[in-house]
Amino acid sequence: MKIYLTLDYELFLGSSTGSVENCLMKPMKNLCEVADKYGVKFTLFVDATYLLALKKHLYNPSLQMDYQKIKEHLLCLKDSGHSLQLHIHPHWLYANYDGEKWITIPNHYRLSQLETEKAIQIIIQSKQLLEEIIQQDVHAFRAGGFSIQPFELYCKLFKDLGIKIDSSVLHGCHYESNNQQYGNNMSGLGISVFFVKTESLSRDIKPKEHK
Numbered sequence: 177m178k179i180y181l182t183l184d185y186e187l188f189l190g191s192s193t194g195s196v197e198n199c200l201m202k203p204m205k206n207l208c209e210v211a212d213k214y215g216v217k218f219t220l221f222v223d224a225t226y227l228l229a230l231k232k233h234l235y236n237p238s239l240q241m242d243y244q245k246i247k248e249h250l251l252c253l254k255d256s257g258h259s260l261q262l263h264i265h266p267h268w269l270y271a272n273y274d275g276e277k278w279i280t281i282p283n284h285y286r287l288s289q290l291e292t293e294k295a296i297q298i299i300i301q302s303k304q305l306l307e308e309i310i311q312q313d314v315h316a317f318r319a320g321g322f323s324i325q326p327f328e329l330y331c332k333l334f335k336d337l338g339i340k341i342d343s344s345v346l347h348g349c350h351y352e353s354n355n356q357q358y359g360n361n362m363s364g365l366g367i368s369v370f371f372v373k374t375e376s377l378s379r380d381i382k383p384k385e386h387k
């Protein structure tokens with residue numbers, strides 16, 4: 177059995193976003209120190225919508241520096257053998273920088289809070305930017321807060337984009353809030369959740385019943 181250790185490469189998601197140094201650089205350094213001892217590599221789901229937001233604000237010297245740091249950090253992680261894949265937190269597209277800190281509004285936290293066309297554009301643009309930065313194609317995806325449903329809206333897009341694995345999966349869990357929704361048997365949210373590959377597992381594995 178192969179085990180993949182996956183984690184999201186992202187700033188904090190609440191009103192206080194934290195810094196690149198404290199949310200990304202330092203924790204990864206600590207994690208890599210331990211992982212290196214055991215020859216372990218991570219799959220990092222990089223919040224590329226945050227990178228889009230950064231790119232939009234490059235006129236600000238401090239954000240320009242953040243962008244540059246992250247670019248170098250990602251390349252370094254890639255060169256160290258970690259896998260970099262696509263993660264999306266759509267609310268970043270609506271974030272603003274007040275000169276000192278990010279102002280984020282959670283109204284667009286999950287993909288289903290956006291028009292489908294807009295959500296598709298965000299996925300496409302985020303993927304393009306991440307691939308441009310890491311100079312490598314990505315083939316796996318994880319939706320912010322695991323909230324991708326209804327999944328069938330994105331099946332064709334994933335095929336077209338060469339995304340073969342959807343990791344928006346939290347097996348055995350069901351959760352519903354303003355910002356996050358996942359699980360099956362949720363009215364109006366599509367039919368099932370537990371897709372790992374875009375098609376094959378959806379046929380092979382029947383969604384479990386959850387209480």
Ligand SMILES: [Zn+2]
Pocket residue numbers: 184186223263265319320321
């Ligand atoms: Zn995340």
